[in-house]
Amino acid sequence: MTHSATVYTETPALIDDIPYPQHAHILRNSFKRAKTGLSYPPHKVLESVLDSDIVDYVRNTPVNGKTAFIFAAGNQGWMGTNGRYDQSPDTELHYKVKVPFIVLTNIYAGRIAAMFGSIDHISTDATACASSLKVLMDVQNLINNLGFDRVIVLSGEDSVNNLTLEFFGEAGASLQHAEEKEIKPSAFDSVNRGFFLGQGAVLAVFEKERAGMPKSTARLLGAYTASEDNNNPLGQRADGAGYTKAIEGALFVAKTSASVVELVKTHGTGTPVNNAAEKTALQRTLGNFIATSYKQRIGHTMGASGLLETCMLFKDAASGVVPAIANRTEHDSVFLSAPTPTPSGLVLSLAAGMGNAYSAAIFDRTGA
Amino acid sequence: MDYIALFNELTKIIKIAGGDSCEAKSLTDNIYEVGLDSLDVVMLSMYLGEMYGIDEEISRDMPIGTLEETFAFVEINKTTEPESIAAAIEGVQ
Numbered sequence: 486m487t488h489s490a491t492v493y494t495e496t497p498a499l500i501d502d503i504p505y506p507q508h509a510h511i512l513r514n515s516f517k518r519a520k521t522g523l524s525y526p527p528h529k530v531l532e533s534v535l536d537s538d539i540v541d542y543v544r545n546t547p548v549n550g551k552t553a554f555i556f557a558a559g560n561q562g563w564m565g566t567n568g569r570y571d572q573s574p575d576t577e578l579h580y581k582v583k584v585p586f587i588v589l590t591n592i593y594a595g596r597i598a599a600m601f602g603s604i605d606h607i608s609t610d611a612t613a614c615a616s617s618l619k620v621l622m623d624v625q626n627l628i629n630n631l632g633f634d635r636v637i638v639l640s641g642e643d644s645v646n647n648l649t650l651e652f653f654g655e656a657g658a659s660l661q662h663a664e665e666k667e668i669k670p671s672a673f674d675s676v677n678r679g680f681f682l683g684q685g686a687v688l689a690v691f692e693k694e695r696a697g698m699p700k701s702t703a704r705l706l707g708a709y710t711a712s713e714d715n716n717n718p719l720g721q722r723a724d725g726a727g728y729t730k731a732i733e734g735a736l737f738v739a740k741t742s743a744s745v746v747e748l749v750k751t752h753g754t755g756t757p758v759n760n761a762a763e764k765t766a767l768q769r770t771l772g773n774f775i776a777t778s779y780k781q782r783i784g785h786t787m788g789a790s791g792l793l794e795t796c797m798l799f800k801d802a803a804s805g806v807v808p809a810i811a812n813r814t815e816h817d818s819v820f821l822s823a824p825t826p827t828p829s830g831l832v833l834s835l836a837a838g839m840g841n842a843y844s845a846a847i848f849d850r851t852g853a
Numbered sequence: 854m855d856y857i858a859l860f861n862e863l864t865k866i867i868k869i870a871g872g873d874s875c876e877a878k879s880l881t882d883n884i885y886e887v888g889l890d891s892l893d894v895v896m897l898s899m900y901l902g903e904m905y906g907i908d909e910e911i912s913r914d915m916p917i918g919t920l921e922e923t924f925a926f927v928e929i930n931k932t933t934e935p936e937s938i939a940a941a942i943e944g945v946q
Contacts, residue, residue: 517946518945518946521903521945522899523896523899523900523903523945524945583899583909584892584899586892587892587895587896592892596892
């Protein structure tokens with residue numbers, strides 16, 4: 486990965502004009518004029534991550550092979566209003582969509598891809614909250630097998646709105662304001678749990694290794710997405726089968742053993758089912774490792790979360806310190822309750838998506 | 854209102870996700886030939902409708918040929934007028 490840019494906010498705002506009041510990490514500027522139906526908040530967030538230096542680099546630094554653009558579009562909800570939820574146009578996160586075909590994700594992907602110059606492949610992914618890590622399977626396939634020298638990945642979520650907040654609230658998936666009297670967002674903790682939703686976006690450029698290429702942040706060694714034997718597409722098996730298969734698949738592709746993975750960026754939503762599944766899988770598949778989670782800092786940015794949080798981890802790891810999982814109430818040297826020096830081994834990043842998708846990606850930060 | 858300048862400022866919003874902005878130099882310039890595509894012109898009619906208070910049902914009939922034709926339609930059907938180009942752009946962003 487030669488270039489990356491991220492957008493997120495660490496400041497949650499209370500959204501209390503909906504039936505399930507809760508905090509959310511909202512980039513308020515993206516909702517300016519949203520009620521006119523002409524300004525689409527997800528696009529405002531995505532376009533804010535289009536770093537001009539990165540765009541210029543891609544346009545002005547041709548590669549010998551082909552270039553691809555992948556839009557990891559998360560849940561692809563592109564919804565403005567819904568008859569059951571979001572009944573009031575006066576609520577903060579209500580917005581209209583006056584020009585629906587502008588927001589159709591592959592049309593949008595084509596429009597963004599055009600900014601980067603000549604593109605040989607454009608595609609869109611909808612693997613929910615695993616989207617931005619799932620597409621790394623596509624990145625490695627394009628570069629390793631199909632003659633591509635460069636793949637641009639843009640990821641953002643178009644479902645941070647009243648409908649999603651209310652759906653998550655109704656399902657008990659996101660932390661509700663009423664619960665905050667007693668608990669705070671955290672993961673792998675016996676007291677604190679859960680997450681707020683968050684807006685966020687990430688742009689990354691992956692390139693085939695060549696002489697004279699820019700210094701990379703990390704090398705993608707292997708990526709894999711798996712599913713588990715589960716009839717409930719919203720559930721997760723306590724035995725972590727989905728995560729296990731994804732991790733083992735990524736290790737297989739990376740042609741490396743689990744023992745050299747020492748740092749894990751967890752999916753870390755902090756729900757009881759994910760705590761059980763992810764912890765079980767990691768303890769089963771890896772040797773000595775430390776793990777952190779970013780959702781407590783920036784909210785759950787859903788489709789963008791996997792790659793966005795990975796970039797955040799690279800930045801933190803480069804500083805020499807892996808941050809703790811926020812709001813832990815008990816000492817834990819593995820699922821970190823305190824900041825810890827960066828280990829030297831490989832990095833494993835995990836993400837899971839509704840619909841039974843589990844993604845794992847392994848990176849090497851050596852030489853970064 | 855300098856319609857050429859307004860148009861050129863609008864294309865910067867319209868084209869942000871579609872590449873470089875376009876620049877018209879004359880009211881006789883054809884909007885498509887300046888560089889807007891079929892999705893862009895839909896956005897153009899929506900933005901102008903919003904700026905000049907033109908009902909959606911009416912703005913659907915906005916001719917997209919030369920700038921002159923488009924803004925003549927706006928002049929006939931407008932119910933409000935932005936104070937300036939800056940105010941017009943601010944009102945839709």
